Amino acid sequence: MSYQVLARKWRPRNFSTLVGQEHVVRALTHALSQQRLHHAYLFTGTRGVGKTTLARILAKSLNCETGITPTPCGRCSACLEIDAGRFVDLLEVDAATNTRVDEMRQLLENAVYAPTRGRFKVYVIDEVHMLSTSAFNAMLKTLEEPPEHVKFILATTDPQKIPVTVLSRCLQFNLKQMPALAISSHLAQILQAEGIPFEASALALLARSAAGSMRDALSLLDQAIAHGAGKVDEAQVRAMLGNVDQDYLFSILEVLREGDASGLMQQASLLAVRSLSFAGALQELAALLTRIQIVQCAPTTLDEDDPDRLRLLALAEQLSPEYVQLAYQIVNVGRAELALAPDEYAGFVMTLLRLHVFRPRSVSDVVAAARANPSAPPRPAVSASLSVRERPETDVPRTPPQSAVSHAATDWHALVGELPLSGLARELALNCELRELGEGHCLLRLSNSAAHLQMKPSPEKLQQALSNHFARPIVLKIELGAPSAETPAATAGRQRQERQESAELAIEKDFFVRDAIATLDATIVDSSIKPID
Incomplete structure (x- = not known):
């Protein structure tokens, strides 16, 4: 059997396994339980947050042979065919390649016919914002008053381009980007089920690189497994992503705290030897300074299990909050100025020296x-x-105000x-x-x-x-x-x-x-x- 990528193999099959969209799951579950079904749904959000997955789960909930339910059985022929992508009454349309009004009219002409197998005929229109103005106009009447056996599920990454006349006819759900902790926890569950050894710190790197997209995280995980020859460890993932080891960043701040300019040059040379991205190093350094400032202002938010806890607490105590703010600004300005520097190494070194020169005594x-x-x-x-x-x-x-008011x-x-x-x-x-x-x-x-x-x-x-x-x-x-x-x-x-x-x-x-x-x-x-x- 050919290999199936993790993003497809571990696509959620029901609402209970969907990660990071609890607010949408709650609303849809209540609506299905109470039989309060809308005729048109609109899912919005960035790539890889679960729009198409939610559409398929909703289609199963509407057509499951056990009845309309928020917990489809997953075993009946309707559920199995929807999971396999061959259910005749689930029509998935890519609006990016079917943008013209003629194609939309042909699609809607078939809506008047009763479903062949299921309870409802479900139209899933992906990237609906790509439709032309004429195509939107052609679907308005059907979208507002469709036949009782038709449900529309629209998905888009850019709701701003959808006409308000269409938005007003849909029940809209905004899917949020997934937090890094939720992504790393889900990746850990998948690797445990697959029997693949991993390091938690490596999953944290993958989750941060995914930028809120579970699909991106799973694609990166596939790449990391191949890169690590069947295991996922931090060193291999850093090499794959080009990330800077946190030890280098902590060492820069610790040397900076001691006022050792030659030590800063040594750290810059170590990064250069490894051919790491200096822009990435400054980005990671800004993120570390952010964590330090958060510890200084809200120490109770620091996780007891954070592997960097002791070093973060030490730097938070030894660096003044004012200097952390200044250092954060210097690092971000230095990153923006890398393109103007003679070369990236020179720009990175000058940023480190600026941090050194402006450190407080x-x-x-x-x-x-x-x-x-x-x-x-x-x-x-x-x-x-x-x-x-x-x-x-x-x-x-x-201090109480001095002005006279009617409510003294x-x-x-x-x-x-x-x-x-x-x-x-x-x-x-x-x-x-x-x-x-x-x-x-x-x-x-x-x-x-x-x-x-x-x-x-x-x-x-x-x-x-x-x-x-x-x-x-x-x-x-x-x-x-x-x-x-x-x-x-x-x-x-x-x-x-x-x-x-x-x-x-x-x-x-x-x-x-x-x-x-x-x-x-x-x-x-x-x-x-x-x-x-």
């Missing part, structure tokens, strides 16, 4: 160096970057802090002043300079959050004008400025800082001073 380092060699003459023009770690501060101040018991500053808002909707709330709050309405004032914050859907989200908070419908109105009192954003900015000025004053009066300035003729970099409370 703490106050304790400066004072320790001064005390270790007190007889050394002061060096002119030495700038000591005095970095103080910033303690997380609340986004919304709790309402503290807008505190209320905004309780609303589950994020992004632009939160910025809108922070920059508004409460003018009136009644039983069913809320009037806010927004300055003209912040009028852009009214972009949709921010006002609607704020109105919904207020309605949910007060458990009654609230109609939100926003007027433009100069606020008569401080908005939460203005109050937060004023308080940050006051804390900053206090921190700068404290640094100037600090004994160790004054000692470092006197000994090394150093200067204080004001931008590096951050308040600790």
Whole structure:
């Protein structure tokens, strides 16, 4: 028997084995259980996330000989023929090669005839956005009022190109890209069932390279099995994908922490000897810096089973959060500038040296160096970057507003802090002043300079959050004008400025800082001073 690729062999046969699309599975399962069947479905999403697979499972659920069910038996002739791709009442059409209106009319003319074998005649039109405008117009009437025995399932990777007249006639489901953890877990199950040895770290690399597509992940897994002669290990997968070993990246940051420029050059030479992609190395380095910043800001999110846990925690403790942000920016800029460099190696080396030159020196380092060699003459023009770690501060101040409102018991500053808002909707709330709050309405004032914050859907989200908070419908109105009192954003900015000025004053009066300035003729970099409370 000829070999069958993993993407086809392990294609899900029912809803329970489908990975990563629980929101769609839940909706379809409930609809099938309650016999609430729509005549047209539209599945959207990027390649390899399960659009065609869902269409075939839905076709089985509609035509299974046991009845309309969310759990098709998989053993009756209808289920077996659909799995084999030869069910006469399942018509799969590739819209990319059948774009013309004549082909669509011919297809729809047959829709009036009753199904030959099944309960429903199911039309699966893949890449439906490729149809011509005339073809879309030809199918509108049939799509809106098809015969009772016809179901349409449309699939597309580009829903923006589908006319709204077609979208309005379909029940639309947006399939999301699959998280890397879900992909790697599914690959592990497949390899265990196939009896193929593997390393979990290798599957993590494949999942990350698949970029949310399960089909891409399975194709890469097939390639990795062939590349590794029947096994999947990290070294072979890295060589196949051209990925940079994480040890090199950790070593770069550890050498950088020590301030060893020659060590950085040695790491660059090791990458060059292995002929690894310098653009890929910078991309992976940016991803590592992201992980470090997440550990610094949200340490509880670090997985206990993460193989890099100890090294991540060490770097998160030894590098300041401010420098991690700066390093992330330097790495991304360096990656963008590789094409402008004399060659990729030179661009990579200059990026590493930029990370080295701009690394911060703490106050304790400066004072320790001064005390270790007190007889050394002061060096002119030495700038000591005095970095103080910033303690997380609340986004919304709790200072009550000074403006008079009709609902005197309402503290807008505190209320905004309780609303589950994020992004632009939160910025809108922070920059508004409460003018009136009644039983069913809320009037806010927004300055003209912040009028852009009214972009949709921010006002609607704020109105919904207020309605949910007060458990009654609230109609939100926003007027433009100069606020008569401080908005939460203005109050937060004023308080940050006051804390900053206090921190700068404290640094100037600090004994160790004054000692470092006197000994090394150093200067204080004001931008590096951050308040600790």
